[in-house]
Amino acid sequence: MKFGTKALHAGISPDPSTGAIMTPIFQTSTYVQEAPGVHKGYEYARTQNPTRNVLEHNLAALENGKFGRCFSSGMSATETVLKILKPGDEVISTSDLYGGSYRLFTKVFSKFGIKFIFVDMKDSSNVEKVITDKSKLIWIETPTNPMMKIIDIKEIAEIGRLRNIITAVDNTFASPYLQNPLDLGADVVMHSVTKFIAGHSDVVMGFLGTNDPSLDEDFGFIQKSSGAIPGPQDCFLTLRGIKTLHVRMQRHCENGEVVANYLRNHPNVEKVFWPGFEDHPNHEVAKKQMKGFGGMISFIQKEDTLEQAKETLSRFKIFSLAESLGGVESLVGHPASMTHASVPKEQRLKVGLKDSLIRLSVGIEDVVDLINDLEGALR
The missing domain is CATH 3.90.1150.10 (Aspartate Aminotransferase, domain 1)
Structure with missing residues (x-):
């Protein structure tokens, strides 16, 4: 299925109860159960929402990923990746990146014992030079914000794979239409959905995609536990935006x-x-x-x-x-x-x-x- 067709149809089916071609807005906080633990796959809206689930499947398909999770903002998606780390771990990040990411790294997570090393990734060898046995995550942004630097995702993902280091790519500037980091070997792709994906300056949202079931399980647990989820109205607007x-x-x-x-x-x-x-x-x-x-x-x-x-x-x-x-x-x-x-x-x-x-x-x-x-x- 080509990209334009996936944007309109991947992960999306007519509503089975009415035949509505547009995914309904399930504006509910909870779901009735027939008996304790006996339900239709939905228990509580922080954990699952049908509108959000359709969007997650659609975005995962656009990034050629098996799994996807949506969050209340790009920053909440970014911090979800950081929350799989522990004190003492090191993150190698591109030196030219969104100011909000830099702030999150240096002002929030550095207080919890995570070390951030910023390098110019235009030359992939700069990443190899700073790797230690504590390196657990490589954070790429390409094109970078705002200097438009280009980083070779495939080269750096291979460096990470050989050293058992997770490679995550902020793909916001490119969108899934122009670039697919998972296809290039990255373990995680992140989007500020607020930007090109939603595309109409009326939604704030983030997304994480992966092909790794273990990583997706971690992201899902953090999504449920921390609760930084988008509402169904925003998910509906984003599904509408993705169609174009x-x-x-x-x-x-x-x-x-x-x-x-x-x-x-x-x-x-x-x-x-x-x-x-x-x-x-x-x-x-x-x-x-x-x-x-x-x-x-x-x-x-x-x-x-x-x-x-x-x-x-x-x-x-x-x-x-x-x-x-x-x-x-x-x-x-x-x-x-x-x-x-x-x-x-x-x-x-x-x-x-x-x-x-x-x-x-x-x-x-x-x-x-x-x-x-x-x-x-x-x-």
Whole structure:
């Protein structure tokens, strides 16, 4: 079954009681049992919900995984992976990653005796250099947020496999349409479903997928025990959003390519970060493991100052200044003060994240209007 067909049909069947083609919203907290322990597969909504179960099966299919679990946010999905660790364990993470992940790692889980080592994973050998007998998890984000660095998932997953280290990939920027980490050897794939998967800026949700039954059992136990689950209404909205994921992603990629090339040729722009450029670091890796280069772009202007960046941000009319990404509408953000404000400045500068960097999430509007908006903002 091809991706577009899976997006509409995988794991989804008409409601057996009514024939409804859309999965119903099961807005209930509990389920009646015929006798203690005798029920229809559902006991309590924190543990199971039919709407959520359909979504989990659908998302697992899109990532070519056997198992899937949905959570109340991308961060709750991320912390579920960390909760399988114990004090003394070490995590090797890419050094350029979402600010919320960095905050969760360094401000929350480091207090519980888990050590985080941040390395530039553009070169896979940097991972091997820091592995010890305490290394239990490799955390990859590719393309990275916001520098669009490309990491070779297959190479690093093989390093992890040989050393019995779990490899997890934050696949949010690519979506399952562009990249499938489980196919490349990763043990776990994570999504902030909030972004491209749901796609309409009206849901907050996270997802974990795997082919490992033991890992899925761990994730399910934590999901039930910690209770960070999405509600059925959000699951319904996400199922609806997924039905157009392949169409939306095609448009994000098309518009992204036009915008990236426009910016690269603009006299007021110094540097554009987009994996589709042939001279982008690890472009060949991106071509190998991605089906397209997406609509996420970062850039720095020739007047490389925070003041100029703020002035430019104030001029946008169609691109909305807002946190998040991946919705149908175009967004513009200032990572240093928004998504990555929790990352110390010295750490930001190490990965190239200047205060002047601007990040775009290119939506699905008519691209000529987006170009006109950029022209006005960069004048």
